[in-house]
Amino acid sequence: MTDAARTLLINPTITSRRSARFPLSLLHLAAALERSGNDSRIIDGNVDRDFVNDALRALEEGAFDAVGVSVMGGPQLAPAIAVSSVIRARFPAVPIVWGGYFPTLNPDAALAAPYVDYAVRGQAGETLPELIAALGGRAEAKLAAIGGLSWKQGGAVVHNPNRRFTLADHGRVLPYDKLGDPRRYLARTYLGRRTVAHQASVGCRFRCTFCGVAAMFGGTTVLPAAQQLERDLGYLKHTLGADSVQYFDNNFFDRERDMLPLLEVMARFEMPWWCFARADALLNLSEQAWKLVRKSRLRMAYIGAESPNGQMLKEIRKGTRPDQTMAVVELCRRHGVIPELSFMVAPPENTAEETEHTFEFIRALKRVNPQSEVVIYVYTPLPENSRHEQDRARRPAKPLFGLDGEPVAFPTTPEEWAQPRWVDYTCHADAPWLDDRLRRRIRDFVTVLRCRFPTVQDLRSPPWAKRSLSAMALWRYRYGRYDRPWELELANRLVRLRMPQVSGL
Numbered sequence: 001m002t003d004a005a006r007t008l009l010i011n012p013t014i015t016s017r018r019s020a021r022f023p024l025s026l027l028h029l030a031a032a033l034e035r036s037g038n039d040s041r042i043i044d045g046n047v048d049r050d051f052v053n054d055a056l057r058a059l060e061e062g063a064f065d066a067v068g069v070s071v072m073g074g075p076q077l078a079p080a081i082a083v084s085s086v087i088r089a090r091f092p093a094v095p096i097v098w099g100g101y102f103p104t105l106n107p108d109a110a111l112a113a114p115y116v117d118y119a120v121r122g123q124a125g126e127t128l129p130e131l132i133a134a135l136g137g138r139a140e141a142k143l144a145a146i147g148g149l150s151w152k153q154g155g156a157v158v159h160n161p162n163r164r165f166t167l168a169d170h171g172r173v174l175p176y177d178k179l180g181d182p183r184r185y186l187a188r189t190y191l192g193r194r195t196v197a198h199q200a201s202v203g204c205r206f207r208c209t210f211c212g213v214a215a216m217f218g219g220t221t222v223l224p225a226a227q228q229l230e231r232d233l234g235y236l237k238h239t240l241g242a243d244s245v246q247y248f249d250n251n252f253f254d255r256e257r258d259m260l261p262l263l264e265v266m267a268r269f270e271m272p273w274w275c276f277a278r279a280d281a282l283l284n285l286s287e288q289a290w291k292l293v294r295k296s297r298l299r300m301a302y303i304g305a306e307s308p309n310g311q312m313l314k315e316i317r318k319g320t321r322p323d324q325t326m327a328v329v330e331l332c333r334r335h336g337v338i339p340e341l342s343f344m345v346a347p348p349e350n351t352a353e354e355t356e357h358t359f360e361f362i363r364a365l366k367r368v369n370p371q372s373e374v375v376i377y378v379y380t381p382l383p384e385n386s387r388h389e390q391d392r393a394r395r396p397a398k399p400l401f402g403l404d405g406e407p408v409a410f411p412t413t414p415e416e417w418a419q420p421r422w423v424d425y426t427c428h429a430d431a432p433w434l435d436d437r438l439r440r441r442i443r444d445f446v447t448v449l450r451c452r453f454p455t456v457q458d459l460r461s462p463p464w465a466k467r468s469l470s471a472m473a474l475w476r477y478r479y480g481r482y483d484r485p486w487e488l489e490l491a492n493r494l495v496r497l498r499m500p501q502v503s504g505l
């Protein structure tokens, strides 16, 4: 490989142009490649809807030494397969590298595809430059020494050891200019007119058994230095003109003593913000920290409540309790923060009872804080093989069975994972142990709930339409008559209320 190798970095389409946010994964990789003296070009399928042809054109025009594709399980798989397979067909000599959550959690499935040569697990800031450097002669000894890499040797797949997670401060902001005009990624949201996406820390110190983040990071988290955050926010606010921030940090509030310097920076910027958080972390914040949280203008915290069943929370190693969920909605109300609570209904055991129990719990939360927002997912545990290697043997998951009584067999190729039923599984929208009656029941409850309490995140629907829907849903919600809310479905089709779980903010 020459000294300055060129890599084509692709983010396959996963959301609408309106909902596109910075492809932070690729920006981090472009920065890492630049630091190692290499060049790259980014194609973002969220803004470039013809990204497959544009990728082919880029490869025709310029000499690229490798293609890197960012792949999250779910709806991003089909476009990732499409772009990778046409590149393989037209440019068979160009190595194709997959990275992101899908290959991290399913490296064997990723490498089962003939159009994937390398799967990078976890962070790739060091792995990718090392791989690019090793590609020239494809020296196997060099490949074998690269941490976090899975690759093919003969007919077998080799998984090199994991790599440690880092968050080194390289003294500069991400190379946003690689996206053309980065300002087109700022969006009007309920936080502000120009909301920007940013990730300050890396990882999460918890190991909830169902969570892809735990599977990726294995309980590790690294926070940025205050000066790094200050520099990044300064650039986003003063150079790009952002007025509010959506933090993509997996779990924003870590230990308070480490958070205080970061909150002080954010309190100086006073840019309204949204983040992922845990109920226990918010409940444990001191008055001093809350003062900074209020000053920094936290508007909404997305909290994984998961279930009202304490035993289930223990089994999935959530580490929080239902009474903490109840307490945090009250605490948020007092501090002017909207709690956005996510729940996982329809677990594999006591499926229907647990679901009804969760609906009742949600109603109780709404009574304490009617502003609480609720996101309902179906509980779809990770395949045992996808869990972090340290967690796999420790507490093996219970076997899963479908409605037919047969054990659930997870897919083994990207094509299988891209089938609608497995996309739904990845999106926590459906599971093999759900019957039609329960599916319908969940859908009906969600329809009544979101019509009765339209989300503040929806700026598209006019206020009168939201008010009318809410009034229409009143009697159904009050009397628990969720079944077949045809009139709400019809009205909803006209208004098209937003679904933040699909498009983000």
Ligand code: B12
Residues within 6 Å of the ligand: 011, 014, 015, 021, 022, 023, 024, 025, 026, 028, 029, 046, 067, 068, 069, 070, 071, 072, 073, 074, 075, 097, 098, 099, 100, 101, 102, 105, 120, 122, 123, 124, 125, 128, 199, 211, 212, 213, 248, 249, 250, 426, 427, 428, 501, 502, 503, 504
């Ligand atoms: C923004 C985001 C989205 C955006 C799209 C992002 C995009 N690609 O354009 C939207 C809102 C569309 C989205 C959708 C979904 N998402 Co999402 N999303 C995120 C979020 C919040 C941030 C991603 C990010 O930018 N991270 C920051 C970057 C720097 O980290 P990174 O992406 O991990 O990248 C690093 C490595 O993974 C690796 N890497 C990544 N790409 C590549 C490529 C190459 C070539 C290499 C070598 C390495 C590499 O290197 C990078 C730098 O170190 C994450 C949570 C998180 N904090 O990561 C969830 C997350 C990735 N999403 C997740 C999921 C499951 C989804 C959904 C599929 C399902 C759902 N219900 O949420 C939906 C699909 C919804 C639908 N029905 O359409 C899960 C994945 C877990 C899993 N089990 O696989 C996460 C972790 C959320 C969670 N806590 O569960 N998502």
Ligand code: SF4
Residues within 6 Å of the ligand: 204, 205, 206, 207, 208, 211, 212, 213, 214, 250, 251, 278, 304, 318
């Ligand atoms: S559910 Fe939240 S707290 Fe648990 S591992 Fe995932 S990101 Fe961390």
